[in-house]
Amino acid sequence: MQHGINQICDAIRPTLGPLPRVVAISPVMSNKTPELLDNGAVIARRIVQLPGRSSDTGAMLIRHMLWRIHEEAGDGTATAAILFQSIYNLGVRYLTAGGNAMRLRSFLERGMKLILNELDQMTIPVEGRNQLANVAESLCHDPELAKYLGEIFDIIGDCGQLDIRPGYGRTLGSEYPDGSYWEQGIISREILGGTEFSRAELQNVHVLICDQKIESPRDLMPLLEQAMPANVRSLLIVAQDYTDPVKSFLVANWKRGVFQAIAVKIPGSVPDDQRAFMEDIAVLTGATPIYKATGQKLDTVHLSDLGQARRVWANVVHFGVIAGKADPLALRQHISNLRAREQATPDADQRRKLQQRLGKLLGGSATLSIGGSTDLEIKSRKELAGRSAQAMRGAVRAGVVPGGGVALLNCQAALKPLLEHPDDADERAAYNILHQVLETPLRTIISNAGSDVGTVVAECRHRGDRYGWDARSGQVVDVVETGIFDVATVVRSVVTAAISSAALALTVDVLVHHKNPEETIQP
Amino acid sequence: MTDTLQSDIVYALSVSPTFAQDGIAFAAQQSGLYRSEDGGASWTPTYDSLNLPSTLPTLTVVLSPDFSRDATVFAGVGGGVLRSNDGGQTWTMTALSLPAPAITILALSPNFAEDGLVFAGSMEDGFFVSADKGHQWRTWNFGLLDLNVLCLAIDPDFKHSEILFAGTENGLFRSTNSGHSWREVNFPSEHAPILSLAVRQNRLFAGTEASGLFISDDSGLSWSQPIHETLDDSVNGIALAQTFPATPHILLALSSRIMFSPDGGKSWTLRSELPDEQQMTCFAAPMGVQEDSPLLVGTADSGILQL
Known part of the structure; x- marks a missing residue:
């Protein structure tokens, strides 16, 4: 299992950060060109099967988790993969040395709650097109697209209808049709x-x-x-x-x-x-x-x-x-009922439909047309815009946290008191694992940008809570002031999915395989 | 006290920012738009250059903050906005989207000379914005759940905050992006319609049709009402001192009384009362908001009064 998990995560790892490497996927048909991807969820989705049944089981476990995050949050899959991989590897090492998997899982989940509380305290509401454009740029690393997304989400808010269409020219464009x-x-x-x-x-x-x-x-x-x-x-x-x-x-x-x-x-x-x-x-x-x-x-x-x-x-x-x-009163009441349903539903598809309805009722919509030099460029930019837009809705609704892995790094502080007085070895191991793992996203961003990880992490720690690595300028900066943010709902989804899934995977003791498993090439 | 040419309903008054020197005021009336150059003592019609076959009811008028230099006036009529760049001598009509909207309120950005932003509220069609000094307009109604806009208020720090408020038949809405989208303010909607608004920093004043004045000190999150029996009336206009809240003076136009508060709305005194059950529709305090400062008052059937 561990081998499969590492194979998928290692394939996704280079895509984290504003200077991601691209992953080439060889085509199913040999005469087609390879697919060049920088989206963790899609990369995982393209890996249909790994040789070795146990490896494949591990790979499919993380593949499903990543796709779920992609559908729910629209971003954060690379971070989730890295967190999952680190927790799982460190957990396996501890269990091999004689640790108790069930107790480890329980302490990992307890630590997760502390991290989530810490993230809540760091959350900053985001308002105005400039702030929203900064958030969008942290998501898509495309300044022109980010500017449009900032303007659009400042107008349509978290529920407005946004249609992303291929454009006819080379540039981007936005329109705001009247009414619904x-x-x-x-x-x-x-x-x-x-x-x-x-x-x-x-x-x-x-x-x-x-x-x-x-x-x-x-x-x-x-x-x-x-x-x-x-x-x-x-x-x-x-x-x-x-x-x-x-x-x-x-x-x-x-x-x-x-x-x-x-x-x-x-x-x-x-x-x-x-x-x-x-x-x-x-x-x-x-x-x-x-x-x-x-x-x-x-x-x-x-x-x-x-x-x-x-x-x-x-x-x-x-x-x-x-x-x-x-009747404005009836309209208000209807909107308020739909909002309540939208917040209560656990079903992502249902939530999306309710958001679309709310957007129409609020009386407006936006169209973003994506231009480009080639069909391939338009297609990939359109996909990027769609993904970023989904995460932007979360940013408008629930705010942002310091980006570039800084928020997770700062969550280490919440675990320190527990690390000082653990009741037993399992508890100490769980919090130690989480403490180590929380700095892996920052380390990976630095590494992907080709800089020296140890020096940069040390400088970030030395300069204070809000400091992180701006991979594009190659400097340690105040990420909040520089406008490097992560969407709070995305980071919460990532932490929840990665820790709970890895903790669960660590409790797997026996794998049962079918004698003749069905093979599929469905991506 | 001076009558206008026609003693019909006066919908709006707007005075020159340099009124003390030029004495210029405009009055939007059922019978058209009138201009005074003597502080409101006499009025002349301004639509002569249009050679209209009949009167053109004018629901609102607003002057540029830089009127002494650009002489720009906007007037809201059924179907569009009239613009004059020569103090009302000649006019250009900009028709808005069909079906023709009735423009009920106009407002200009305090930074109009640079940003060219003009805002218009309408009955049934919501909110319009022009970003080129009134040449082209488009609707921006995202989040505006009630499209009957009766009044607008612009944050004096609009250049940085981009905040404006719209009072409607059923509630109060706030925009933080120059009117491109709206969010409902937590105003008790059972007290709507809102006829008048004023804003300074986080302090918001909303005058209702039948429930008097509401004051919020937190940009509309919570509201209180001044306790004064005469205030339980229709509030047709609110004027705050230029330096409010440092000078906490407020003038309030009720249906037939002008009330004055020297302390930001805590206490109120009767400033003036209209004779013979005349109904007030609007007012202007061209020389500033003091208890004894001169006022121009528009009425429902007696033209414009100087008080």
């Missing part, structure tokens, strides 16, 4: 008239939301009979589906200009998502949705059931609502 939009295009391209970039737009619009298929133009007649005398001339229809006669009816009316409707299907691919989006659009526009399950039909709809918005638009892929006439 969803992935669902207009049902009839005839209304758009022009090219695929055309969009239909209506002003002072009423909004009908129903989860039924509109079968016939007759279904809409009772509503239209109420609308015309009330001078309602524009409608957004969000429904489950439309028959061809209904589409033709809406197109004909659009062309006549007497009554214009933008019709879209309910966004979302599964019923739960669709219901959530219906609910959100209803709250944003003040509409009362018409649900099939409640026995409501379109012929019973009243004008008062319709929501309203100042503007509505749609193109072939999206539709949007600008300045919906929501």
